[in-house]
Amino acid sequence: MKSDAIVGVDVGGTNIAAALVRGRRISRRIAADTFAQGGFERSLRQIKSAIAPLHRDARSIGIGVAGIIDSHRGVVRYSPNLRGWSDVPLAKILRAEFDRPVRILNDTNAICLGEWKFGVARGHDNVFLFSIGTGVGGAAICEGKLLFGANGFAGEFGHTVIDHQGPKCVCGLRGHVERYAGAKFIVARARSKMARQKSVLAEYEVLTPEIIARAARRGDRVAREVFAETGYYIGTGVSNLLALFDPEIVVIAGGIARAGSILFTPIRKAARSMVMGAEHRRFKIVPASLGDDAGILGAALFSKLAVSEPEL
Ligand SMILES: [Zn+2]
Structure with a gap:
């Protein structure tokens, strides 16, 4: 894969935001409802539909998710905001769908990474x-x-x-x-x-x-x-x-x-x-100084940093 772009995704309890990220530049922003009360399959479809138009132009995918995340195994262990999400191997599911390395982390961790590398911190x-x-x-x-x-x-x-x-x-x-x-x-x-x-x-x-x-x-x-x-x-x-x-x-x-x-x-x-x-x-x-961009930038950066680790 020649592209140096990464898909950064921020999955919150209400909205999903995805975009292509190069360094701190964001392009082709996509927004979707999370439909968090609709259960796991419903929200997963929303996440996939936000990533689908972008992944071909990216070499990896990074996702911040509201919840308790096992970033090493790529598993959403539990999320108070996403109904029915319990021990979901999200990275593996999306890896199979999009044929790109996928890394996930907690959404606030992603915001923190974004503000730390590119923002006020x-x-x-x-x-x-x-x-x-x-x-x-x-x-x-x-x-x-x-x-x-x-x-x-x-x-x-x-x-x-x-x-x-x-x-x-x-x-x-x-x-x-x-x-x-x-x-x-x-x-x-x-x-x-x-x-x-x-x-x-x-x-x-x-x-x-x-x-x-x-x-x-x-x-x-x-x-x-x-x-x-x-x-x-x-x-x-x-x-x-x-x-x-x-x-x-x-x-x-x-x-x-x-x-x-x-x-x-x-x-x-x-x-x-x-x-x-x-x-x-x-x-x-x-x-904070980056607003909604922080989560997307941080998720993409996490994917970039972690992509040298063994694949899931
Ligand atoms: Zn409490």
């Missing part, structure tokens, strides 16, 4: 990235290497405890970061405040964290309180990961990372006030 050896969306994912670069962990669970920031008596998370356990920072929980916090206080948010039938962020920037009191609290909770979690990983840079990805100071000021304040030895540490907490 470039040049740093110790990076922690987490994404805030429907769920809260996390990934770590430690001493210049992506951390996978013994079981593929490393970096799961969303499911770290910030209140051991807190409410139940979507995973069933109590007081996890995701239970406070996941999109539907931010919206729920706004709704409970709206029941007691006047807010411009009452004009919206459907609320999202982005709408709440806009209202907060315009000075709406309920929306400002929601973001101050959300930032405090996230910052509490960040103080834990600062203590554990001592990163030079903490990158926040996902839609509300674009919210600006209404989110970052309380996060920075909480993280600094709760971490041991803050005055002796040098770190920054910043928004």
Whole structure:
């Protein structure tokens, strides 16, 4: 195969994005619905249909998938967002279909690789990235290497405890970061405040964290309180990961990372006030810079780096 292009794919709980990648250049972008609730076969058909128009022009395929991924065996072990995906040998299935080497990794790991090599975390050896969306994912670069962990669970920031008596998370356990920072929980916090206080948010039938962020920037009191609290909770979690990983840079990805100071000021304040030895540490907490490109770039890069390993 002469082409130096790679198919990069980002499989999320809602959307699939695929494209041809050369270095950090992206072309021929394809978008599809994941149909995550339609079961494994349905989502697999969607993934195949996104890759099919691209694979002939590529030498390998890299895929970031939301879930617990065994990257060595190319297996999706479990995914809370993709219904019916349990111990699926995704790399092998797609290898047979497209006759190209296929590598898979966790979607947040892919975003982290993308931001590390091409984005805001470039040049740093110790990076922690987490994404805030429907769920809260996390990934770590430690001493210049992506951390996978013994079981593929490393970096799961969303499911770290910030209140051991807190409410139940979507995973069933109590007081996890995701239970406070996941999109539907931010919206729920706004709704409970709206029941007691006047807010411009009452004009919206459907609320999202982005709408709440806009209202907060315009000075709406309920929306400002929601973001101050959300930032405090996230910052509490960040103080834990600062203590554990001592990163030079903490990158926040996902839609509300674009919210600006209404989110970052309380996060920075909480993280600094709760971490041991803050005055002796040098770190920054910043928004991601590549948007949706990061996952595609990172997945492609992972395929390129891993393609020298024995084939599956
Ligand atoms: Zn959880």
